[in-house]
Amino acid sequence: MITASHNPVEDNGVKMVEPDGGMMPQSFEPIAAELASCTDAVAVLAVLRERVFAGVAIPAPRPPHVTVLVGHDTRPSAPHLLVAALDGIRALGVHAQSIGCVTTPQLHFLVHAVNASAAPANGPATPELQSYFDTILGAFLQLQAPAAGSGAASGGQTVYVDCANGVGAVQLQPLVPALAGVGVELRLRNTGGGQLNHQCGADFVQKDRKPPSDFEDVPAGARCCSIDGDADRLVYFSPVEGRQGSARGLMLLDGDKVAMLAAVYIRDIMNQLPPDLLAGIQVCCVQTAYANGAATAYLRDVLKLPTVCTPTGVKYLHEAAHGADLGIYFESNGHGTVLFSQELLKRLREAGDHPAAKELLLLARLINQTVGDAISGLLLVELILRRKGWTLADWEALYTDLPSRQLKLKVADRSTITTADAERVCVTPAGLQDAIAQTVSQFPMGRAFARPSGTEDAVRVYAESGSQEQADELARRVAQHVYDMAGGVGPRP
Numbered sequence: 001m002i003t004a005s006h007n008p009v010e011d012n013g014v015k016m017v018e019p020d021g022g023m024m025p026q027s028f029e030p031i032a033a034e035l036a037s038c039t040d041a042v043a044v045l046a047v048l049r050e051r052v053f054a055g056v057a058i059p060a061p062r063p064p065h066v067t068v069l070v071g072h073d074t075r076p077s078a079p080h081l082l083v084a085a086l087d088g089i090r091a092l093g094v095h096a097q098s099i100g101c102v103t104t105p106q107l108h109f110l111v112h113a114v115n116a117s118a119a120p121a122n123g124p125a126t127p128e129l130q131s132y133f134d135t136i137l138g139a140f141l142q143l144q145a146p147a148a149g150s151g152a153a154s155g156g157q158t159v160y161v162d163c164a165n166g167v168g169a170v171q172l173q174p175l176v177p178a179l180a181g182v183g184v185e186l187r188l189r190n191t192g193g194g195q196l197n198h199q200c201g202a203d204f205v206q207k208d209r210k211p212p213s214d215f216e217d218v219p220a221g222a223r224c225c226s227i228d229g230d231a232d233r234l235v236y237f238s239p240v241e242g243r244q245g246s247a248r249g250l251m252l253l254d255g256d257k258v259a260m261l262a263a264v265y266i267r268d269i270m271n272q273l274p275p276d277l278l279a280g281i282q283v284c285c286v287q288t289a290y291a292n293g294a295a296t297a298y299l300r301d302v303l304k305l306p307t308v309c310t311p312t313g314v315k316y317l318h319e320a321a322h323g324a325d326l327g328i329y330f331e332s333n334g335h336g337t338v339l340f341s342q343e344l345l346k347r348l349r350e351a352g353d354h355p356a357a358k359e360l361l362l363l364a365r366l367i368n369q370t371v372g373d374a375i376s377g378l379l380l381v382e383l384i385l386r387r388k389g390w391t392l393a394d395w396e397a398l399y400t401d402l403p404s405r406q407l408k409l410k411v412a413d414r415s416t417i418t419t420a421d422a423e424r425v426c427v428t429p430a431g432l433q434d435a436i437a438q439t440v441s442q443f444p445m446g447r448a449f450a451r452p453s454g455t456e457d458a459v460r461v462y463a464e465s466g467s468q469e470q471a472d473e474l475a476r477r478v479a480q481h482v483y484d485m486a487g488g489v490g491p492r493p
């Protein structure tokens with residue numbers, strides 16, 4: 001998948017999808033990093049010979065029935081990178097096929113689907129994007145029909161969608177008429193007229209806490225959501241009038257809130273299943289250190305669901321969620337999904353006509369099982385809110401986020417900072433963790449950590465405390481410790 005996701009339009013990159021539709025294995029990361037830093041074709045070939053094709057001729061004998069599918073997002077650099085990618089794959093003796101401008105999760109879904117379906121005698125099945133909509137949207141339409149006599153609300157609902165000027169603007173189109181038919185009016189904004197991810201998109205909304213561009217006329221209190229440039233992240237929000245002429249703000253329902261909504265709903269359905277069906281079935285919610293402390297407390301104290309904390313990055317969350325029969329994982333920034341194990345699906349199928357079992361089986365179709373998916377996530381949220389008859393305010397009221405602050409700073413060499421305990425504790429440089437802990441102890445409900453970013457040359461600091469001012473001050477003081485003890489460069493925070 002040729003995309004740089006939520007990053008600026010001038011960036012581009014590659015996400016690799018495994019034959020089962022999963023993410024690139026971590027063991028390939030060092031090789032991918034070497035390939036990415038090659039400066040010419042000779043160097044690329046050398047890495048391929050030594051690290052990938054060790055001992056095999058290039059081009060290798062063409063493997064029968066092997067096809068590499070290539071998708072891309074809306075970046076202007078996509079067309080020439082697409083040609084380069086297709087040429088490169090074919091030069092290795094492998095069949096390559098472009099499937100055009102698709103979302104990252106659609107590509108994951110299609111790769112999984114072609115490999116999971118029985119291959120016809122003359123080669124693998126042809127990937128059809130329609131199968132994605134048939135599965136995900138089809139399941140939504142079946143699920144949204146309220147059970148007879150349930151009295152679930154089915155009134156009209158308008159949802160403003162910030163498409164980040166990315167591929168979601170194209171791929172959400174088929175949903176518009178389908179959802180209109182069941183009383184949900186999607187109004188797509190930032191559909192390509194402006195710059196990709198600039199002042200818009202899930203990353204902007206979640207980090208800057210401001211309504212995106214092209215939302216000036218959207219009324220305060222409206223139901224809105226925002227996806228990122230390759231449509232694998234989703235956050236909900238509602239514009240809030242600024243006080244006395246100040247800029248408008250927003251009520252944010254981030255990935256943590258999406259996870260809790262999904263957890264509440266799934267727990268309710270599971271409670272309707274016969275207990276023996278669930279014997280030995282493990283449910284797990286996976287979060288990172290960035291999950292708001294109030295969300296973690298809600299999981300533990302109200303939902304009483306087991307939770308796991310992993311390092312930042314969906315590959316870790318996905319892996320941990322796979323370890324359970326039902327794994328719910330979302331990063332606060334809106335990337336995540338709900339995974340069902342084969343064992344759970346088997347038991348649900350065996351339960352025959354049990355309404356709760358049928359509902360969970362449909363949910364496993366509605367929810368993209370390969371990777372976090374903004375389109376599938378939007379349908380999941382709309383389904384749950386409709387089923388519960390909830391507004392965004394009802395959803396937001398599940399728990400109250402602790403005020404938090406994220407900031408980043410530069411140090412000479414961020415690898416001098418190493419962490420443990422899912423990045424919540426600094427191991428080196430010596431003394432940094434003690435300094436952070438000492439500062440945190442002075443703040444009510446204080447929690448803070450610092451970690452080197454995996455994607456940027458920066459150290460990220462996260463803090464939460466009883467008030468916004470305290471969270472801001474705690475983050476600043478932790479950043480000062482990092483600056484002083486880990487070789488900060490530029491102005492001191």
Ligand SMILES: CC(=O)N[C@H]1[C@@H](OP(=O)(O)O)O[C@H](CO)[C@@H](O)[C@@H]1O
Pocket residue numbers: 005290312313314331333335452453454455456460
């Ligand atoms: C705090 C934060 O949002 N970190 C992001 C960011 O990782 P860093 O390692 O923090 O740079 O990019 C990752 C890839 O998109 C995403 O998975 C992760 O959640």
Ligand SMILES: [Mg+2]
Pocket residue numbers: 005006228229230231232233
């Ligand atoms: Mg993305």
